[in-house]
Amino acid sequence: EAELIHQFKGISFTTRSSPELLNSLDAFDAREDDVLLVSYPKSGTHWLAGVITKLYKTPVTLTNPIELGDMSKLEELNQLSSKRIIPTHLDYNMLPQNFKNKKCKMIYIIRNPKDIAVSMYHYYKENPNLPTVDTWTAFLDLFLEGDVVCGSWFDHFLSWEEHKNDKNILFLFYEDMKKNLPKTVKEISIFLGISISDEDIQDICKKSSFSEMKRDTEKENSDPSHTVCALTSNRKLIFRKGTVGDWKNHFTPKQNLRFDEVFNEKMKFSKMAKNLTYEF
Numbered sequence: 001e002a003e004l005i006h007q008f009k010g011i012s013f014t015t016r017s018s019p020e021l022l023n024s025l026d027a028f029d030a031r032e033d034d035v036l037l038v039s040y041p042k043s044g045t046h047w048l049a050g051v052i053t054k055l056y057k058t059p060v061t062l063t064n065p066i067e068l069g070d071m072s073k074l075e076e077l078n079q080l081s082s083k084r085i086i087p088t089h090l091d092y093n094m095l096p097q098n099f100k101n102k103k104c105k106m107i108y109i110i111r112n113p114k115d116i117a118v119s120m121y122h123y124y125k126e127n128p129n130l131p132t133v134d135t136w137t138a139f140l141d142l143f144l145e146g147d148v149v150c151g152s153w154f155d156h157f158l159s160w161e162e163h164k165n166d167k168n169i170l171f172l173f174y175e176d177m178k179k180n181l182p183k184t185v186k187e188i189s190i191f192l193g194i195s196i197s198d199e200d201i202q203d204i205c206k207k208s209s210f211s212e213m214k215r216d217t218e219k220e221n222s223d224p225s226h227t228v229c230a231l232t233s234n235r236k237l238i239f240r241k242g243t244v245g246d247w248k249n250h251f252t253p254k255q256n257l258r259f260d261e262v263f264n265e266k267m268k269f270s271k272m273a274k275n276l277t278y279e280f
């Protein structure tokens with residue numbers, strides 16, 4: 001198992017992200033019109049990617065995650081002539097400097113970390129690129145300690161929250177998308193400067209439902225060997241349940257208390273954390 005994971009700047013990456021690539025990310029050539037799609041794993045990245053790519057009427061390329069692959073990655077992305085939508089699980093500090101200098105638009109999707117922990121537990125179990133986990137209880141310990149791939153959820157979120165007032169970053173919540181997807185789609189279109197009719201919005205929402213996306217993945221409409229998650233290229237591992245509050249089916253009352261304790265401590269200076277707690 002040791003060979004599945006390596007550490008870079010204190011964060012666990014799979015061997016699908018080479019140390020050479022991670023080391024040279026700052027050499028990456030950002031373009032002013034790049035759009036970054038940023039998330040901690042299991043936050044709804046594929047859902048959001050589905051929505052965003054359907055919004056554009058001009059050609060765009062949804063690329064692989066920036067941290068996936070080896071040195072050839074930088075050249076590969078350089079050669080794309082169309083506008084690039086670039087997914088990443090990197091925390092803010094590791095993001096290539098060039099994206100920050102050029103003030104590229106970035107969309108960060110947030111999800112209740114209790115649901116993320118559950119989703120990630122199942123992902124660990126199904127995904128051969130990740131180490132094996134014994135029990136849910138053992139996994140929750142690792143999650144709370146930040147001893148999981150992509151590092152601590154808390155640190156990831158806090159690194160991005162520091163930039164919540166940056167005009168080029170839009171923060172979205174998975175739970176808001178579940179509640180009112182058309183509203184989020186409208187918000188994204190305004191942020192990206194795309195004009196879109198209410199009819200188009202309805203159509204995008206229909207095509208982006210969990211059941212539609214799952215079916216597309218199982219049938220012919222999407223490439224099952226292409227994901228926007230650096231941890232797998234198997235889309236079939238992504239569409240599991242797609243609900244809010246599945247944590248309630250996994251957490252014992254004691255585990256829930258412990259999670260709340262860690263959450264409250266880590267998030268004590270966080271302004272956005274109070275938005276997250278509404279589903280707790």
Ligand code: A3P
Nearest residue numbers: 042043044045046047119209210239240241242
């Ligand atoms: P669950 O494991 O709770 O089902 P990511 O894309 O960042 O890897 O996140 C995957 C999670 O988003 C999974 O959560 C997946 O089911 C959920 N998801 C994917 N597509 C979705 C959709 N169209 N609507 C709601 N949830 C979706």
